[in-house]
Amino acid sequence: MAFYIYWGDDDFALVQGVQTLRDQTLDPHWASFNFDRIDSDQTDGLRQALTQAMTPPFGQGQRLIWLVDPPLFQQCSEDLLQELERTLPQIPETTVLLMSSGKKPNGRLKSTKLLNKQAEVREFALVPPWKTDQIADRVRQAAKEVGVTLNRAAGEFLVESVGNNTRQLYSELEKLKLFAGDRPEPLDLARVSSLVTTSTQNSLQLASALRSGDVTRALGLLADLINRNEPPLRIVATLVGQFRTWLWIKVMLEAGERDDKAIAAAADVGNPKRIYFLQQEIRNLSQRQLLGCLPLLLDLEAGLKRGQDPLEALQIKVIQICEICRH
Template identity: 60%
Template sequence: MPIYLYWGEDDFAIAKAVDALRDRVLDSNWVSFNYDKIPPDQSDAVIVALNQAMTPAFGAGDRLVWLVDTTLCQQCPPELLAQLERTLPVIPESCVLLLTTRNKPDGRLKSTKLLQKCAGKNVREFATIPPWKTDELVRHVREAADDVGVKLTGDGAEMLAQAVGNDTRQLYAELGKLRLYAAGRSNQAIGAEDVASLTISSTQNSLQLAAAIRTGDAATALAIVSDLIHRNEPGLRIVATLIGQFRTWLWVRLMMDAGEADERIAQAAEVGNPKRIYFLRQEVKNLRFEQLQKALPVLLELEISLKRGAQEMPALQTKVIELCQVLS
């Protein structure tokens, strides 16, 4: 039962994984016969996919049937579940059924449990890394650099992570340029200075917005908000980053006041690298716990208003000014 389930918001990472699976499964000379990509708007898409998955491969290689953006892990009528239960266990070994979805599978559904049982270790999550988890972003950069064949120094990896954030598509685009650059450098590792000069970095990001709010710099914060919105950054994503950053600062300030060691602070604040606590201490040393505590309800109010349909620009501007006043 060669069944794969890929899910998550990182569309580019899923696309790369699909391409890798396709290259592994299909013979290049028989792709037109053995590859079926079934879009979600196709009538009876699931039934079509199951029927195709039961069709033996032609010629060399195996068959790949890709059910794109399926909702089977969010909703599944009883008659469709019955069809899955009959078909999935008997799919030929020469056929691969791939299901992809952006949404997290609902573990309570029988269809999800069935797919997880049949797919086993072939269930993979492709989640977007939260922008405030800098350690994970650097690790992601290192893994991608190894995949592309680019050697980066430690500060080079950190600079690239800062430049591209959690945008996997941009990360691979920048690594492509760095690989060409490295070809003429006798295989030397690329450092932060070269990364900064060669890569395209967003001039403003949500973490810079959090830093401006932290210092009470309303003018800078409003300028960053304007830049983010004009670059089509979703308001809810901006707020999610701010909430994550302020929660981290709140935990650090609370544990500092309690006299805890860096290791304990890192554990409480969910910071993977305890060495980063030194810098977080510096960021919150001029703030009181009460200020950070008051900031979170403001951010939660902003999140609720955006989810209720408030216009992003005025809602963000109003709450950013309020936050700067709380923290100044």
């Protein structure tokens, strides 16, 4: 038996991973007979999945059983644990068993420890929006998979346009592939910018406006984000991550550190070459100013979780942070 656990909040990438596994596992002529998806809301889903896993496949190929969001990743009764211990070793080699979850399985549970010993675990996590170097790596990897060649400026534009939205990334790349056709030369910025659907504002641009103390621009960007239904807590998470990165870099610089690799490691920046540009962004800000911004953002996050009005709470903090950064 092959056994896999897929988890993470990047739904699109996870489903793509499932499709790849399905293509590798099933004979296309017998796929409808040998594939079962069992959702968490189905009665006794785990036992149903284990029963199906014990069934030999019809015709050619293997059988694939996909159990979606099983509760056992967060809580598991002793009866279900014993069922797993008894059944998993008996599942035939012709079965591929897949369990998936949008959340990380609780590593303290006996069931999770048992499953991790027998399964190949793969994480499908969204890249934090402020880690643009990791997003750039993902864009390059996805472009290679789809078969699209971009020059440097076009690649950077795509990073800024789609951010960590994997679904939009692949959608735009498929569009660019159709446009490129058999052209051997890389697509340039002019062509890509005319085809790619881009949001004019994002949370990183809001962070930049806050850093500059530009209240009018910051409030306009915030209004646009809210109008596009960007989750308020996601906006705050991006701002916290960006200001924390800036603060770490400022702390390291004021401590006398000049090694970009050491600064990148402390600030959790994957590409040390970005340190120069990040330094330029905060050259007019002091450590004290950055230290004053983070508590406001953390207080904002706590307030939103307590049920404060999102727009009003965000507007107040935007004005306060701009005031700190402007003086």
